[in-house]
Amino acid sequence: MSSVSFIGSGGMARSIAARAVAGGNSVELVGRDVAKATDLATDLATDLATGPGGGATVGTFGTVPAGDIVVLAVPYTSAVAVVTQYGDALAGKIIIDISNTFNADATGLVTPDGTSGAQEIAKAAPASAHVVKAFNTVFGHVLAKGRPLDVLFAGDDARAKADVSTFIESLGLRPLDVGGLEMAHWLEGVGLLLMGLARHGAGTFDVALGVDVLG
Template sequence: MATSISIIGIGSMATALAERALAAGNAVQIIGRDLAKTQELVAALDGATVGTFGDTPAGDLVILAVPYSSAADVVGQYGDALSGKVIVDVTNPVAPDMTGLVTPEGSSGAQETAKAAPAGAHVVKAFNTVFGHVLTADAAKGRSLDVFIAGDDAQAKASVSAFVESLGLRPLDAGPLAIARALEYAGLLEISLMNHGLASTSFALSATAVG
């Protein structure tokens, strides 16, 4: 079943998700602060539409494909325009020295973003362990990469899972939003592996049954 999504951001992750979503028949709206660059990206995509930053997003799912440092601020600026939306947080809140997270002790980037969200919006952590270049490189290979999902609302997670499946990926429910902290550390682990000599950067974490 097709999903209507709005992607806030115009970087590599936004582009990769938009390309796969459009190829799967989903409706995609791209929103960026820089209208000219947003229009340029949409022109390079086949079928996406341009949204105006700050207006109510058209999609039922709103994907935050922005740096973590601006995620809560973006959500706060939208305010009640995000009420009733499922907000998909794909960020990895890693410290500049790549040795830890910049979130408060015991919290996660997704939880901090949820604090800025209006009542009626549901934040779901997803895609932070499948980087944009992996989504792009894998698009033609047909592998079912795993996307770990964390959130407190069952229907919101079901909506995100359906979207993940539409991309040819496998959604795995990791638990409540508090588990997002573990997923963000997993993202940090991947970054650290890439920074310390792993032979290939085209990899993603997966769960494989061995018994």
Template structure:
């Protein structure tokens, strides 16, 4: 199984942390608010620990469960403390009102993070098309929840895929890192569907293999 460090204390951190522990992984929770981080670790249960923001994370996989606006800055502040880690970006750089993306044209939140990450810390996009409530509830009618993964490092994507499988998800390789922009656009599509066509957020995007 995997050793996971989660930077962030929100709903996605809680959902992924809980699933990670159930899947037999170790979980380190890291946040600016030390007391809240300790509280989340206690709520997650046995196997969850807390780390210090800026120190070398304990996990081999570091999940950025923070807002887009602060994600690249956090990675830059960590600097070489992230060397040798697999960094997983789950952010969606939505414009106000979900009218578009605020990441630069031709780029993505994930590529911005990769630009400031250590050279030996591959960055992978994943989990951005899954709502925290859906992750917590789990699959319905026996259909798996799919997670789409983009990145340039095959070993990093394999590590994230193995982690995804350990928490009951079905990973799909979406291609190289520049596909992260397309995954962020898929996240935007989901918000549009939730607000208009589906009219709630208890759904997920998935792949149906016909043959």
């Protein structure tokens, strides 16, 4: 199992962390609002008291995360600033960027063509850290339903991607590698596509994208 730190304690952090604890991973929750992170840790311990998970610890914002994998669970508008503030505290870590980069009404991306939020985060991270884009194509409330889902991910480092793939599998999800970190731009586009699908074709946000392999 993996050792995972979550920076941020919003809905996506809650959904992924709950599945991580249930999957037997070592989980640390970190946020500027210590009370909110502590409340989330308490909720996870209560919700999973009868399951295989052992709850989560609470870390200190800005210090070296305990986890080898760091889930950056903050909005893209603050993600680069958070990574910059952490600086060398993220050296050697695998950073999972789960952010989406749509504009306020989710009709377009705020990142220009040829780049992505994940690539901008990678520029701000220490050279020894490895950024992997993942989870941005799944709604948090759908993750919380506990169903098996597909998680698309992208990154440049093979070892980091293998570790992230193992982590995703521990959540009861299917990891699907889409290529190098340059593909994060298109994953962020898929996140935008999912919003459009939920609003129009599906008519519900209780929807997920999946891949069928045809024999």
